[in-house]
Amino acid sequence: MMPTHVTLVDVGPRDGLQNEKEPVSTEHKAQLVAMLQAAGLKEIEVTSFVSPKWVPQMADNLAVMAAIQRQPGVRYSVLTPNMKGLEAALPTKPDEIVVFAAASEAFSQKNINCSIAESIARFAPVVEFAHAAGIKVRGALSCALGCPYEGEISADQVEHVVRLMKDIGVDHMGVADTIGVGTPRKVQAAMERALKHYPLVEVSGHFHDTYGQALSNIYACLELGVHNFDASVAGLGGCPYAKGATGNVATEDVVFMLNGLGIDTGIDIDKLVDAGAFISGVLGRPPVSRVGRALLAKRAG
Numbered sequence: 001m002m003p004t005h006v007t008l009v010d011v012g013p014r015d016g017l018q019n020e021k022e023p024v025s026t027e028h029k030a031q032l033v034a035m036l037q038a039a040g041l042k043e044i045e046v047t048s049f050v051s052p053k054w055v056p057q058m059a060d061n062l063a064v065m066a067a068i069q070r071q072p073g074v075r076y077s078v079l080t081p082n083m084k085g086l087e088a089a090l091p092t093k094p095d096e097i098v099v100f101a102a103a104s105e106a107f108s109q110k111n112i113n114c115s116i117a118e119s120i121a122r123f124a125p126v127v128e129f130a131h132a133a134g135i136k137v138r139g140a141l142s143c144a145l146g147c148p149y150e151g152e153i154s155a156d157q158v159e160h161v162v163r164l165m166k167d168i169g170v171d172h173m174g175v176a177d178t179i180g181v182g183t184p185r186k187v188q189a190a191m192e193r194a195l196k197h198y199p200l201v202e203v204s205g206h207f208h209d210t211y212g213q214a215l216s217n218i219y220a221c222l223e224l225g226v227h228n229f230d231a232s233v234a235g236l237g238g239c240p241y242a243k244g245a246t247g248n249v250a251t252e253d254v255v256f257m258l259n260g261l262g263i264d265t266g267i268d269i270d271k272l273v274d275a276g277a278f279i280s281g282v283l284g285r286p287p288v289s290r291v292g293r294a295l296l297a298k299r300a301g
């Protein structure tokens with residue numbers, strides 16, 4: 001049942017940087033994308049088409065999409081929470097768009113300023129227009145393992161929103177532990193609900209490492225056969241509307257674990273460490289990734 005190949009989406013340029021208070025230049029963002037594709041990443045979440053008042057760091061979305069040097073075989077995705085976002089994104093020719101809902105009403109309000117039902121109504125035309133343009137739609141489901149405002153989230157709540165997303169035609173379901181509180185059995189229970197409505201190939205895990213559980217949770221997903229995960233180079237990231245949530249699981253850490261398990265990712269860990277060192281240098285702090293730090297220390301002798 002354990003997969004032999006895992007596909008990683010590096011969400012560093014988007015999720016990783018969206019919460020940075022100091023502006024990161026468009027050039028540095030494009031350079032990060034270039035280094036990730038050089039490391040062998042085949043899926044990269046580049047930016048988001050959201051309100052610049054809400055997330056100022058993503059205000060250069062058009063410029064970033066224009067600046068990246070696309071490689072054949074790499075898929076570039078962007079977040080589009082509504083039709084305004086999709087209309088802005090379409091001319092930049094993303095390979096995939098991401099609509100993001102929440103399993104909790106409170107988080108939906110804080111993050112996208114509407115109820116879960118309203119968010120689904122906003123996404124429906126986005127999905128329809130994206131499909132008409134031949135673009136795949138990934139869904140992200142925030143707070144699937146817990147909410148910073150409501151606390152516990154049940155598997156029933158997860159399944160309820162998964163079903164709503166499925167009903168409007170969302171192609172892929174990303175189960176997200178926004179605040180990193182999930183533990184392996186709970187993660188499996190949430191994943192199983194997504195797997196009731198989506199095939200294995202269209203379910204992914206998105207874990208934050210706030211409580212140090214992310215790798216265990218990925219392992220728990222592998223046990224179910226799940227083989228798509230989001231991760232963020234250098235462990236960058238965190239949602240601006242989930243106070244205290246730390247970064248995504250570091251791509252370097254996931255690749256190191258998968259290498260040890262003999263599971264192929266197609267990613268060159270040394271080049272990935274270079275990408276992590278690069279963006280950490282830009283941000284003026286060491287990589288959060290334990291593997292990144294260990295391999296850099298080993299290189300330094």
Ligand SMILES: CC(C)(COP(=O)([O-])OP(=O)([O-])OC[C@H]1O[C@@H](n2cnc3c(N)ncnc32)[C@H](O)[C@@H]1OP(=O)([O-])[O-])[C@@H](O)C(=O)NCCC(=O)NCCSC(=O)C[C@@](C)(O)CC(=O)[O-]
Nearest residue numbers: 049050051054081084085100111112113140142176178239
């Ligand atoms: C969703 C909205 C836009 C609703 O925001 P709203 O205020 O309800 O929107 P509105 O339709 O009432 O419009 C208000 C203003 O926003 C503008 N506007 C409206 N839409 C857009 C757009 N697409 N792009 C640019 N501008 C937009 C619109 O034009 C108008 O401008 P004004 O007339 O006042 O100048 C807002 O709440 C928002 O941008 N939220 C940011 C959400 C976000 O980016 N969160 C972080 C990403 S999600 C995440 O990180 C979690 C994830 C996916 O990684 C998984 C996990 O770990 O959980």
